[in-house]
Structures are given as C-alpha cells and as structure tokens.
Amino acid sequence: MKCYPVPRENLVLSIDNLKDDIPEEYLSHKECYENVIRKGSVLYDIFSELSKDRKHKAHQAPSNAYRISDGIMQNVNPFLLHFALFVPAITNQATPEQQAEFLKHGFGIIGTYAQTELGHGTFLRGLETTATLDLETDEFVLNSPTLTSYKWWPGGLGHTANHCVVMAQLYVKGKCHGPHLFFVQIRDIETHEPLPGLKLGEIGAKMGFNTADNGFLGFHNFRIPRNNMLMKNSQVLKDGTYVESKNEKLTYGSMVFVRVYLLSDMAYMLARAATISVRYSAVRHQSHIKPDEPEVQILDFVIQQHKLFISIATSHAFKICGLWLWQTYSKVMEDIGKGSMDRLPELHALSCCLKTTSTRDAGWLIEQCRLACGGHGYLMSSNLPSLYTTATAAITYEGESTVLLLQTARYLIKSWKRAMEGESLPATVSFLSEYFNKRYNKWENTPKGIVDGLKLVVAGVTKMCAESIQKHVSRGQQYEEAWNSSSVQLIKASEAYSRALLCEVFWFEVDKVSSTLSNNLAVVLKQLAELYITYWALEKRGDLLVYTTISKDDLDKLQERYEELLALIRPNAVGLVDSFDIRDEILCSTLGAYDGRVYERMMEHALKSPLNAETVNQSFHKYMKPVILKHKI
Ligand SMILES: CCCCCCCC/C=C\CCCCCC(=O)SCCNC(=O)CCNC(=O)[C@H](O)C(C)(C)COP(=O)(O)OP(=O)(O)OC[C@H]1O[C@@H](n2cnc3c(N)ncnc32)[C@H](O)[C@@H]1OP(=O)(O)O
Numbered sequence: 001m002k003c004y005p006v007p008r009e010n011l012v013l014s015i016d017n018l019k020d021d022i023p024e025e026y027l028s029h030k031e032c033y034e035n036v037i038r039k040g041s042v043l044y045d046i047f048s049e050l051s052k053d054r055k056h057k058a059h060q061a062p063s064n065a066y067r068i069s070d071g072i073m074q075n076v077n078p079f080l081l082h083f084a085l086f087v088p089a090i091t092n093q094a095t096p097e098q099q100a101e102f103l104k105h106g107f108g109i110i111g112t113y114a115q116t117e118l119g120h121g122t123f124l125r126g127l128e129t130t131a132t133l134d135l136e137t138d139e140f141v142l143n144s145p146t147l148t149s150y151k152w153w154p155g156g157l158g159h160t161a162n163h164c165v166v167m168a169q170l171y172v173k174g175k176c177h178g179p180h181l182f183f184v185q186i187r188d189i190e191t192h193e194p195l196p197g198l199k200l201g202e203i204g205a206k207m208g209f210n211t212a213d214n215g216f217l218g219f220h221n222f223r224i225p226r227n228n229m230l231m232k233n234s235q236v237l238k239d240g241t242y243v244e245s246k247n248e249k250l251t252y253g254s255m256v257f258v259r260v261y262l263l264s265d266m267a268y269m270l271a272r273a274a275t276i277s278v279r280y281s282a283v284r285h286q287s288h289i290k291p292d293e294p295e296v297q298i299l300d301f302v303i304q305q306h307k308l309f310i311s312i313a314t315s316h317a318f319k320i321c322g323l324w325l326w327q328t329y330s331k332v333m334e335d336i337g338k339g340s341m342d343r344l345p346e347l348h349a350l351s352c353c354l355k356t357t358s359t360r361d362a363g364w365l366i367e368q369c370r371l372a373c374g375g376h377g378y379l380m381s382s383n384l385p386s387l388y389t390t391a392t393a394a395i396t397y398e399g400e401s402t403v404l405l406l407q408t409a410r411y412l413i414k415s416w417k418r419a420m421e422g423e424s425l426p427a428t429v430s431f432l433s434e435y436f437n438k439r440y441n442k443w444e445n446t447p448k449g450i451v452d453g454l455k456l457v458v459a460g461v462t463k464m465c466a467e468s469i470q471k472h473v474s475r476g477q478q479y480e481e482a483w484n485s486s487s488v489q490l491i492k493a494s495e496a497y498s499r500a501l502l503c504e505v506f507w508f509e510v511d512k513v514s515s516t517l518s519n520n521l522a523v524v525l526k527q528l529a530e531l532y533i534t535y536w537a538l539e540k541r542g543d544l545l546v547y548t549t550i551s552k553d554d555l556d557k558l559q560e561r562y563e564e565l566l567a568l569i570r571p572n573a574v575g576l577v578d579s580f581d582i583r584d585e586i587l588c589s590t591l592g593a594y595d596g597r598v599y600e601r602m603m604e605h606a607l608k609s610p611l612n613a614e615t616v617n618q619s620f621h622k623y624m625k626p627v628i629l630k631h632k633i
C-alpha cells in the first residue's frame with residue numbers, strides 16, 4: 001500500500017496524477033465527474049493515511065488538508081460529504097460500539113448525508129422517508145412512499161458513495177417518533193452496483209458545484225438491522241421499546257457542526273477572491289488620475305479600494321469569529337457530553353445567524369471582487385466565477401438563510417422576554433437586559449462605541465418585533481400567525497444581531513492579542529478591524545440614527561475616518577493578500593498569480609481552448625459556408 005507521510009502542500013501538489021491537461025471548463029458533465037473522481041481518489045488515499053495518524057474526533061477542527069483539495073479540485077470534491085457530514089454524524093450520533101462497527105472499514109467506505117428530499121429540505125419534521133421497525137426480524141424497513149419523499153441533493157449520492165446516513169421518520173408499533181438517523185449501505189463494495197430495493201442517480205447539472213455528484217435515492221422495502229439506527233441520543237430496544245432523547249434536537253447536531261465550520265470556510269473563499277482581485281488591481285493600469293501623468297494602477301482609485309479592502313477585512317473577521325464560534329461549539333459539545341444542554345439553544349442561534357451572514361457576505365463580496373476586475377473577471381480562467389457559484393451554494397445548503405435567521409430571531413424574542421422578566425442572560429445577549437433597563441451610553445465615534453451602537457439597533461429592533469407580535473395577537477391572530485406577520489422585522493433583528501456579533505468579536509479579539517504582536521502587525525490588523533466596523537456603521541447609518549444618539553456630524557466624521565483607513569491600508573494591500581499565503585496552484589487564477597504575469601497567463605490559458613486547436617472549425621464548411629454562399633450578392 002502506498003504510504004504517504006503527512007502531506008505537505010508541496011508533496012500533494014507535486015503528484016502528476018493531480019494535474020489537469022485540459023481546463024475543467026472544457027470537459028463534458030460526465031468527463032468533469034470522472035476527472036474529479038480521479039483526483040479525489042488520490043486525495044482520499046492521502047487523507048485516509050493522514051486521518052489514521054490523528055484519530056478523527058467529531059469535534060476536532062477539520063484538518064486543513066481539506067484546503068489542499070479545495071484548490072486541486074478547483075470544483076467541489078464528491079468525497080466532501082464523507083468528511084463533512086457522514087463521519088461527523090456517526091461520531092456525533094452513534095454509540096461508541098456503533099462507531100466501531102460502522103467505521104470498522106475505516107476509509108474503505110465512502111459516505112454521504114441523505115436528509116433533504118425532493119419535497120422537503122427545510123421542514124425536517126415534514127420529511128416523508130419512513131423507517132418502520134419489524135419486530136419479528138429485528139430490522140427497520142425503509143420506504144420512499146411518494147416521489148417527493150425521494151432523497152434529493154445529498155452530495156456524492158449519485159455515483160460516488162456506497163454508504164449514507166439517512167434521516168427518516170421512525171415508526172415503532174404504529175407510532176411515529178419523528179426524524180432519526182440511520183446508517184445505510186447503498187452500493188455493493190466490490191461492484192459498486194446499487195443494492196436491490198434502491199433507486200439511485202444524480203440530479204443533473206447545476207449553477208455550480210457540478211462535480212459534487214448530488215444525487216437522488218428512493219427506498220422500496222429496503223431492510224437494515226435495527227442496530228443501524230444511530231442510538232447515542234435515543235434508542236429502539238429489541239422488544240420495540242422507544243427510549244427518547246434528552247433533547248430531540250440533538251438529532252440535528254451534525255448540521256450545527258457544518259454551520260460552525262462554514263464561517264472559516266467563507267473566510268478562506270473570500271481570501272482567495274481578495275487575493276485575485278487585489279493583485280490584479282495592482283497589475284492593471286487603466287485611465288488617469290492626474291491628466292498629465294501615466295495611466296495608474298486601478299488600485300489607486302479610492303472607489304476600487306472601497307470595493308476590495310472590505311473583502312480583506314471580512315476574511316479576517318470570519319477567520320477570527322470562526323475560531324471564536326468553534327471554541328463555543330467545542331465547549332457546548334463538551335457540556336452535552338457531561339449531560340448539560342443549557343447552552344445548546346444559544347449555540348444553535350449563533351451558528352444559524354453567523355452561517356447565514358458569512359455565506360451571504362462571501363457571495364456578494366466575491367461578486368464585487370469579480371466586477372472590480374472588469375471583463376477579465378468574467379473569464380473562467382480568473383477563477384472568480386467558480387468561487388462565486390461555490391460560495392453562494394452555502395447560502396442555501398446546510399440550512400436556507402431565511403429559515404436560519406428566523407431560528408435566531410426565535411432565540412432573540414425568547415431572550416427579550418427573559419430580559420423583561422428580569423432573568424440573567426448569556427453574555428452574547430446580555431445587552432438586551434441593558435437596553436430594557438435603559439442602561440446604555442451616548443454615541444461615541446470609536447470602535448467600541450460603534451459596537452455598542454450596533455447592539456442598541458439589535459435591542460431596538462427586537463423590542464419592535466416583540467411589540468409587533470403582541471399587536472397581531474391582540475388583534476386576534478394566533479401566535480404563529482403573528483410570528484409570520486412580523487417575519488420581515490424578525491429577519492432584520494437577526495441580521496443586525498449577526499453583524500453586531502461579527503464586529504464585536506473581530507474588534508475585541510484583535511484588541512486582545514494586539515499586545516502580543518509586533519507593532520506593525522498590530523497596527524495593520526487594527527486598521528482592518530476598524531475599517532470593517534466603520535464600513536458597517538456607515539452601511540447601517542439609518543438604523544443607528546433611529547436607535548442611537550449618533551448625529552449627522554458623527555456620521556460625517558466616520559466617513560472621513562473610513563476614507564483615511566482606505567489610504568492607510570493602500571500601501572499594505574498587496575502584502576495583506578500575499579499574507580493569506582495561497583499558492584498559485586490552489587488559487588487557480590490567471591489574474592491572481594503571484595508573479596503578476598496576468599496577460600501572458602490569460603493568453604496561455606486561452607490557447608488551451610479546444611477551439612484553438614485549428615484555425616477553421618469544421619462547422620464553417622458544414623453549416624456557415626452554404627448559407628454565406630447562398631446569400632452572397
Ligand atoms: C473536513 C471537514 C470539512 C467540513 C467542510 C464543510 C464545508 C462544506 C460542506 C459541505 C457541502 C454541502 C453540505 C450540505 C449539506 C446539507 O445541506 S444537509 C441538509 C441541511 N438541512 C438543513 O439545515 C435543514 C434546516 N431545517 C432545520 O434545521 C429544522 O427543520 C428547523 C430548525 C428549521 C426547524 O426544526 P423543527 O424541528 O421544526 O423545530 P422548531 O419547531 O422550529 O423549533 C425550534 C426549536 O428547536 C431548536 N433547534 C432547532 N434546530 C436545532 C439544532 N440544530 N440544534 C439545537 N436546537 C435546535 C431551537 O433552538 C428551538 O428551540 P426552542 O423551542 O427552545 O425555541
């Protein structure tokens with residue numbers, strides 16, 4: 001067996017079998033898939049060796065080895081779900097004995113996480129796949145009773161995975177106990193043929209993610225051993241006794257893991273887009289500033305700095321907040337391991353709004369980076385279009401953004417009610433009590449003052465939501481109807497909460513470590529953090545004018561400070577993106593390569609187009625020529 005030492009980027013990137021002769025955009029849908037399976041299998045082999053070295057723990061921050069594949073695959077790795085959800089679901093939701101059994105083949109199996117159905121993705125209590133206990137045979141019988149109950153979307157399900165964790169409605173003795181997770185083999189290990197009683201396939205071409213092999217799966221009286229239900233939190237005994245979980249939402253735990261991870265993932269996606277667009281903006285000369293001087297680097301246009309520097313700052317914000325959220329996640333998981341669920345609602349609320357804001361921001365900021373590169377940003381060889389379609393998928397997967405923001409709003413409203421009743425609140429929402437008790441300060445034009453102001457916006461909007469719900473109820477609506485009627489404001493409350501959290505954590509984490517950094521590094525990091533906070537204060541000036549004592553004069557001074565920060569960051573801009581340290585082989589961009597040979601690389605890439613293999617394409621003689629000659633006057 002090939003033995004890989006812990007891979008270094010150099011080792012992995014030097015493997016010939018990982019190089020593409022033809023750029024992926026020139027391959028067919030089927031060739032694309034086969035190409036990523038070729039590369040993915042090499043990486044899977046390496047990661048398997050790597051993972052043996054460090055026993056996989058459910059709550060361990062995902063290894064950065066994942067980053068290497070992110071670059072080499074260029075598109076999405078069809079094995080991703082195995083690492084992102086299949087293994088974490090088993091280590092998070094199965095008993096130790098089950099883990100030993102299900103993972104005994106180590107990386108000899110390839111899994112995915114099959115939860116979403118054709119008819120349901122958000123509303124998990126509405127999932128239709130059933131798992132019915134057969135007491136006589138000590139098995140569960142899985143069925144897809146309708147077309148809408150077919151599993152639809154799971155990554156790797158179409159042709160890659162041979163196992164999956166399936167979410168299905170558990171039926172025991174005629175009673176439904178809601179969604180539970182089951183370990184299911186779906187293909188023969190040797191032949192890879194679908195097992196009898198299953199209908200498997202891929203769901204077709206998508207806007208991006210076209211190598212993720214998202215698939216569909218239908219069950220027809222498909223039997224699995226009773227022991228294949230993941231039974232760490234709830235159990236079904238041999239006699240059919242159902243032992244319920246201490247918290248039924250623990251079943252949803254695997255999604256929290258990925259939502260927490262996505263903050264760091266988006267930091268990395270943005271770092272790539274910022275590296276490409278800032279380096280290109282340093283190379284590209286276009287137009288004049290002073291009429292009698294040569295054309296300038298487009299990075300010297302202040303409006304270009306306004307478009308791009310927020311992406312540098314946001315990547316750092318997501319990285320730092322991602323680590324903070326990961327620490328919170330790990331602590332809550334530790335508490336749950338000791339039997340305490342107290343902080344689970346808070347973790348759920350934090351992960352919902354931060355996952356949503358980070359994926360949405362990554363989407364529009366990557367698009368802003370693309371547009372800042374003019375026409376060349378529209379080339380696939382820039383890699384900005386692929387970064388965009390990959391990042392924006394995350395706004396939907398792992399919890400659709402609106403739905404997750406409403407989950408956070410649910411937590412804010414509950415916290416507001418607790419504040420009104422004088423209860424003490426967790427630190428992440430304690431400002432609601434301060435606001436309720438009118439303990440807040442006048443506006444200050446400082447980073448801390450801005451953070452406090454943004455929290456006042458959250459408290460003010462949350463209060464307005466609570467009053468709106470109360471108003472609708474007093475007019476005769478049921479609570480759930482009143483909730484729906486107030487949902488536009490509820491989304492605003494969650495968005496404001498997420499922004500305040502990002503600003504607060506970014507600023508105070510940087511402030512906390514700055515004394516340990518070299519002066520220059522501390523200065524630059526603080527400039528980025530202040531730029532981020534000031535950018536969002538100016539973006540949210542309307543809310544600040546409504547809910548804080550900020551004045552027009554304060555806003556004018558903030559605008560001035562923001563433009564000062566752009567000028568201060570300008571000399572370090574290229575150094576800042578270089579410090580993301582993303583190699584050309586992982587950046588995969590003709591515009592963002594370290595050596596700045598943009599135009600030569602663009603031409604080299606263009607010549608790889610199959611259309612350039614000949615000077616006259618056969619379609620001229622076959623189709624065009626007869627028409628041209630026929631109509632030639
Ligand atoms: C090497 C590793 C690398 C990792 C790399 C990752 C990067 C990318 C990875 C993968 C690419 C693609 C992966 C995509 C995978 C998927 O998309 S999997 C499917 C994702 N689907 C969802 O997220 C479904 C979203 N829907 C839900 O979560 C639920 O339906 C709902 C929360 C919206 C509603 O659930 P419901 O049961 O109806 O609850 P409610 O009645 O609304 O009550 C809410 C209460 O429940 C609590 N709660 C809800 N969810 C959770 C949770 N997850 N954890 C804890 N608690 C939860 C909530 O706090 C409420 O409690 P209260 O009643 O006390 O208010």
Ligand SMILES: Cc1cc2nc3c(=O)[nH]c(=O)nc-3n(C[C@H](O)[C@H](O)[C@H](O)COP(=O)(O)OP(=O)(O)OC[C@H]3O[C@@H](n4cnc5c(N)ncnc54)[C@H](O)[C@@H]3O)c2cc1C
Nearest residue numbers: 113114115116120121122153154155393397398399400402
């Ligand atoms: C690239 C990609 C990869 C994926 N990978 C996987 C995977 O590996 N495994 C897996 O199981 N799933 C996967 N999914 C599916 C994904 O998790 C679902 O698409 C997602 O959960 C949203 O559900 P839905 O598609 O049914 O949308 P819906 O929930 O139908 O949402 C449609 C619209 O209805 C709105 N809406 C829904 N409920 C509410 C509500 N309560 N209040 C207000 N508005 C509401 C939404 O906001 C949205 O605007 C993937 C999806 C994508 C795009």
